[in-house]
Amino acid sequence: SGVERLGDMIAEARVIVPFTGAGISTECGIPDFRSPGGIWTRNRPIPFDEFVASQSARDESWRRRFAMEEVFAAAKPGRGHRALASLYRAGKVPAVITQNIDNLHQASGFAGEHVIELHGNTTYARCIGCGQAYPLDWVKRRFDDDGLAPNCTACDEPVKTATISFGQMMPDDEMQRATALSQACDLFIAIGSSLVVWPAAGFPMMAKNAGARLVIINREPTEQDDIADLVIHHDIGEALGPFVAN
Numbered sequence: 123s124g125v126e127r128l129g130d131m132i133a134e135a136r137v138i139v140p141f142t143g144a145g146i147s148t149e150c151g152i153p154d155f156r157s158p159g160g161i162w163t164r165n166r167p168i169p170f171d172e173f174v175a176s177q178s179a180r181d182e183s184w185r186r187r188f189a190m191e192e193v194f195a196a197a198k199p200g201r202g203h204r205a206l207a208s209l210y211r212a213g214k215v216p217a218v219i220t221q222n223i224d225n226l227h228q229a230s231g232f233a234g235e236h237v238i239e240l241h242g243n244t245t246y247a248r249c250i251g252c253g254q255a256y257p258l259d260w261v262k263r264r265f266d267d268d269g270l271a272p273n274c275t276a277c278d279e280p281v282k283t284a285t286i287s288f289g290q291m292m293p294d295d296e297m298q299r300a301t302a303l304s305q306a307c308d309l310f311i312a313i314g315s316s317l318v319v320w321p322a323a324g325f326p327m328m329a330k331n332a333g334a335r336l337v338i339i340n341r342e343p344t345e346q347d348d349i350a351d352l353v354i355h356h357d358i359g360e361a362l363g364p365f366v367a368n
């Protein structure tokens with residue numbers, strides 16, 4: 123089966139780089155973006171320029187974030203996260219590249235510097251002017267006071283979740299580290315991503331072009347199944363559960 127073949131490929135590999143999307147966190151209660159019931163089937167994304175230009179867009183953005191707070195706060199790492207953490211502890215995985223913002227790779231045991239967050243992190247906030255970090259409770263208190271998304275106390279620019287929105291610059295350091303990892307691995311495993319959002323979706327092909335074997339694990343077909351050495355159209359928890367070390 124695909125999972126047996128994956129086991130062989132993992133055993134044969136020296137350097138494995140996992141690349142994750144929202145599908146790895148659905149079993150943790152966090153919805154993905156494009157499946158039925160996904161975030162973008164319910165809400166239109168708020169592009170970065172709109173967030174910058176409009177107080178009401180910022181208010182709406184924070185309303186959405188606080189509406190999700192119980193879900194994010196309650197989420198625990200799933201079988202996929204735990205399998206990757208097991209391979210990390212075994213020294214086979216140097217770091218994980220993720221599009222996810224939910225902090226669950228860190229919660230599963232990856233050191234912070236070994237989680238390459240291409241789209242940032244939603245568990246804290248940052249000023250978009252000076253970069254000052256803020257805890258979410260600070261934003262929540264200010265928001266509850268007057269119903270308005272707050273600005274930075276230092277520079278008066280808007281405070282936003284520390285995530286990357288459409289139209290926002292990709293983080294330089296993370297892009298460089300993800301590039302180096304993709305080119306240095308001999309097995310690249312794309313897990314739970316529709317692989318439609320660029321430039322993130324370019325890393326599987328980059329790894330493949332640099333000589334790595336490419337595995338894609340996703341319930342639905344992806345845009346890039348045709349370039350993969352192995353495609354597993356299966357539930358991620360089921361497919362990766364066998365690789366969780368006890």
Ligand code: OAD
Nearest residue numbers: 143144145148154155156221314315316340341342357358
């Ligand atoms: P998507 O929602 O586009 O894709 C998630 C994929 O995971 C879907 O193809 C699902 O079929 C699959 N999936 C969900 N649960 C699964 C499970 N338990 N087992 C197997 N497969 C499962 O999410 P991403 O590809 O992560 O960026 O989205 C990429 C980016 O689009 C996000 O980082 C976010 C979003 O807009 C920004 O907002 C910048």
Ligand code: ZN
Nearest residue numbers: 249252274277
């Ligand atoms: Zn500031």
